[in-house]
Amino acid sequence: xxxxxxxxALVLAFCLWAGQTAVASxxxxxxxxxxxxxxxxxxxxxxxxxxxxxxxxxxxxxQQVVIENKPGASGQLGTDYVARAAPDGYTLLVxxxxxxxxxxxxxSKLNSNPIDDFVPISGLGISPQALAVHPSVPVNxxxxxxxxxxxxxxxxxxxxxxxxxxGHLNIEWFQGLTGTKFTPVHYRGAAPAITDVVGGHIxxxxxxxxxxxxxxxxxxxxxxxxxxTKRIPQYPNVPTIAESGFxxxxxxxxxxxxxxxxxxxxxxxxxxxxxxxxxxxPAFQEKYLAKSFIFSIASSPATFAERxxxxxxxxxxxxxxxxxKVE
Numbered sequence: 001x002x003x004x005x006x007x008x009a010l011v012l013a014f015c016l017w018a019g020q021t022a023v024a025s026x027x028x029x030x031x032x033x034x035x036x037x038x039x040x041x042x043x044x045x046x047x048x049x050x051x052x053x054x055x056x057x058x059x060x061x062x063q064q065v066v067i068e069n070k071p072g073a074s075g076q077l078g079t080d081y082v083a084r085a086a087p088d089g090y091t092l093l094v095x096x097x098x099x100x101x102x103x104x105x106x107x108s109k110l111n112s113n114p115i116d117d118f119v120p121i122s123g124l125g126i127s128p129q130a131l132a133v134h135p136s137v138p139v140n141x142x143x144x145x146x147x148x149x150x151x152x153x154x155x156x157x158x159x160x161x162x163x164x165x166x167g168h169l170n171i172e173w174f175q176g177l178t179g180t181k182f183t184p185v186h187y188r189g190a191a192p193a194i195t196d197v198v199g200g201h202i203x204x205x206x207x208x209x210x211x212x213x214x215x216x217x218x219x220x221x222x223x224x225x226x227x228x229t230k231r232i233p234q235y236p237n238v239p240t241i242a243e244s245g246f247x248x249x250x251x252x253x254x255x256x257x258x259x260x261x262x263x264x265x266x267x268x269x270x271x272x273x274x275x276x277x278x279x280x281x282p283a284f285q286e287k288y289l290a291k292s293f294i295f296s297i298a299s300s301p302a303t304f305a306e307r308x309x310x311x312x313x314x315x316x317x318x319x320x321x322x323x324x325k326v327e
Contacts, residue, residue, distance in 0.1 A: 029089055029267050033064040036092045036257075039078025039099060041071045045208065045292060049124050049255045050094035052288035056278045074164075074326065075099040076110060083112035087262035089271065093118065097254045098166065101312040105319040106164040106326040115312065118258040119268055120304040122275040123297035125289055126254040127208045128228035129170060131241060132221045134200050142225050142244035145204075149180035157183045158204040159193030164326040167193070169315065170206050170227065170251040172322040177246050197221065206251055209293040227251025232293065254297060256304055272301050 034057065038050045047069065054065040070078030079099055085091035093099075093114075100114045112118075131142070137156070139145045149156055160168035163186050171182055185202050187193040190211055197205045198220045205212070206227065215221045225241045226232055229250055241249045257275060259268060278284055279298035289296065299307075 029270060030061060030063045032090060033066055034090050034092065035066050035068055036094050037068045037070055037078045037082045039070055039072075039075040039081075039093070039095050042069050045127050045210075045253065045294065046094065046096050046255055048288075048292060049294065052284070053094065053124065053257070053275065053278065056284060057274065060274060060278070074103060074107075074162075076103065076107075076112070079114065080111045082258075083117040083260055085260050087119075087260040087264075089259060089263055089267035091260065092121070092271075093258045094124065094255060095258075096166075097256075097311060098164070100256055100258070100308055102164065102166075102169065102315050102319070104312070105316045106324060108325070114258060115308060117261050119261055119263050120301050120308060121257040121259055121268055122272045122279075122301065123299045123304045123307060124255045124257055124275070124279060125294040126252050126297050127210070127292065127294050128226050128232065128250075128252040129166070129206045130209045130212055130216070130223050131204070131206045131225050131227065131251070132197065132212055132216065132223045133204045134197055134202075135219065135222050136200060137203050137222070139224065140222070141239070142241055145224055146178050146180055149178075149182060153181040154183050156204055157185050157202040158206070159197055159202050160184050160186050160205075161190040161193055161207070162186060162188065164319075164324055166251070166253045167205065167207055169318055169322075169324070171204075172324065173318045174206075174241070174246075174249065174251075176318065176321060177249060208253065210291070213293075228295075234290075234293070254307075256297075256307075268301055272299075276300075 036050050036054055038047050040046050051067055054067050058065040070081055075095055082091055082093040104113050139148050158171055168184055175181060190207050193205055194212060196202050198215050212221055216223050223238060225239050225244055227241055227250060229242060231240060276298040279296040285296060
């Protein structure tokens with residue numbers, strides 16, 4: 001009996017120590033610089049979102065937050081780096097939906113998988129896309145585009161920013177929903193694809209609103225609809241693709257924050273709470289997000305994890321049905 005009591009006392013002591021350690025880690029974190037890795041080149045929307053977060057975290061916590069851009073291998077170079085980092089809350093990943101959910105279905109082999117090797121902290125922002133065509137295309141809305149595409153299957157070309165990119169997969173999904181067929185033309189980025197739509201070399205593109213706003217307002221492109229779930233406040237007269245008869249359709253790129261698997265739960269919760277506070281602040285949204293048409297999706301770790309699960313299921317089906325592979 002005494003041995004049992006001793007064992008129980010040992011377990012109780014360990015639990016108390018573990019609990020005190022967890023509380024202590026939350027109270028002292030962060031006590032050194034935090035490094036946020038962006039697995040893409042500087043200047044893109046992922047980088048913009050990460051730098052905005054870093055700026056406010058540093059300001060609010062009085063601790064340096066450093067952005068490290070590690071582009072390469074469709075985002076996997078930087079992602080793998082964070083997966084191998086110490087799970088202590090001082091090396092974090094900010095990346096896009098392609099990294100978090102799409103790559104696992106596009107590549108036959110990955111060194112790290114965000115579903116298995118990371119702890120979700122919070123969603124950050126979503127950047128809805130605009131479905132745009134060259135002014136010479138004789139359509140003015142989604143219904144007319146579908147009708148034209150069915151009359152001329154495969155004749156309408158669209159630009160992507162790479163095979164397996166959101167600009168590619170969103171049109172693949174649109175085709176599956178509408179029974180249409182378009183022909184992709186793959187580019188190494190959004191900029192050359194937009195240039196060729198403006199030049200009339202290809203007819204269509206679906207891309208972040210902020211990237212085509214200037215050409216659209218100059219009359220060089222015609223926007224048929226937005227891929228947001230509801231109308232955009234800046235352009236309330238532009239309909240969504242969802243309200244054009246496809247309520248499940250949402251086209252946009254989103255961005256999130258994650259940590260290596262094994263990061264203490266209290267640190268994850270502290271990071272998530274602070275991130276939600278930052279991204280849901282109207283002043284922050286106005287200063288950092290609105291001009292790039294980015295909308296907050298800051299959330300609890302559980303809510304972000306559910307987004308990962310649901311999006312992985314959806315994109316897995318789209319990618320399998322379209323037989324898209326990237327090697």
